[in-house]
Amino acid sequence: MNIFRSRAFILAIACCGLVWGSRGALAQVYPAKSIRVVVPFAPGGATDITARTLGAKMSEAFKHTVVVDNRTGGGGVIGADVVAKAPPDGYTVLIATPAETAILPHMQKMPYDALRDFAPVSLATSSPLILVVHPSLPVKSVKELIALIRARPGQLSYGSAGAGGVHHLAGELLKATYKLDVVHVPYKGVGAVIPELLGGHIPMTFSSMPPSMPYVKTGKLRALGIASMTRSPAAPEVPTMSEAGASGFVATNWFAYFVPTGTPAAVVSTLNAEINRTLKQDDVKSKLLVLGLETRGTTPDELGRFVREESQKFAKLIKLAGLKAD
Secondary structure (H helix, E strand, O other), X not given: OHHHHHHHHHHHHHHHHHHHHHHHHHHHOOOOXXXXXXXXXXXXXXXXXXXXXXXHHHHHHHOOOEEEEEOOOHHHHHHHHHHHOOOOOOOEEEEEOHHHHHHHHHOOOOOOOOOOOEEEEEEEEEEEOEEEEOOOOOOOOHHHHHHHHHXXXXXXXXXXXXXXOHHHHHHHHHHHHOOOOOEEEEOOOHHHHXXXXXXXXXXXXXXXXHHHHHHHHOOOOEEEEEOOOOOOXXXXXXXXXXXXXXXXXXXXXXXXXXXXXXXXXXXXXXXXXXXXXXXOOHHHHHHHHHOOOEEOOOOHHHHHHHHHHHHHHHHHHHHHHOOOOO
């Protein structure tokens, strides 16, 4: 009887070894199929450009397609929620901005916990915001714009890519700093804001550089200032906000990869390594830099710390400005 029990025990241990061995094998062959990268905004914005630029290269390396899935709405929350509730297997990935992860959680009830439900992978790119206006607006600098808004209290508006986004907070920061009476008009993503600005339906917006710079270069929009400490290599002719009359004004958008919490560490490591390897490629760096996107690349832990710091920073600004999602 003891012999049979011993044999049964040994067989059970062997079976466990086979199960764990198969799990290890599955991790080693990741990815074994297409990967879906959810972009929580419409095509054409910096989030989408980052995802598609890196996705094309990652598809080549993985030998499986990296599909970009634009899930718009809710200022990015709808797309982020898709990923938060997806199976934690590495085949559904989120490319997020400050809005879904560090801003909106302080402004409204969320369907997910931004710090608990996502596992960080890598910070991919960042872009200083640029203040652009319709050419019909009679201003050539931020200083002149501030004077015009003060001369027309409540008559001018600024568009944003959605309530609670970094573009919205940049406008509110300018508004609060200089005590301006200007109306916020939220849209569903940068892809919706720029056409409205080009058509003269709104006079100004804070935008990431990629979707707006082509129109600045052709004269269809006028750039008043880059919200960074130094001028951008993508537009060296555009002054910083400080140079243009808004001293110390800095506002940056960033784009980072996340997966659902519970995704195997080996899968996170594989994604992180490939994203960071892609970001170091000269053709990728040059393509993104021309558009105003600076390549980053971090460890998962570094991204986790960065998001927590950003969350604390935005919480203070939101409280100071008394903001709520529109």
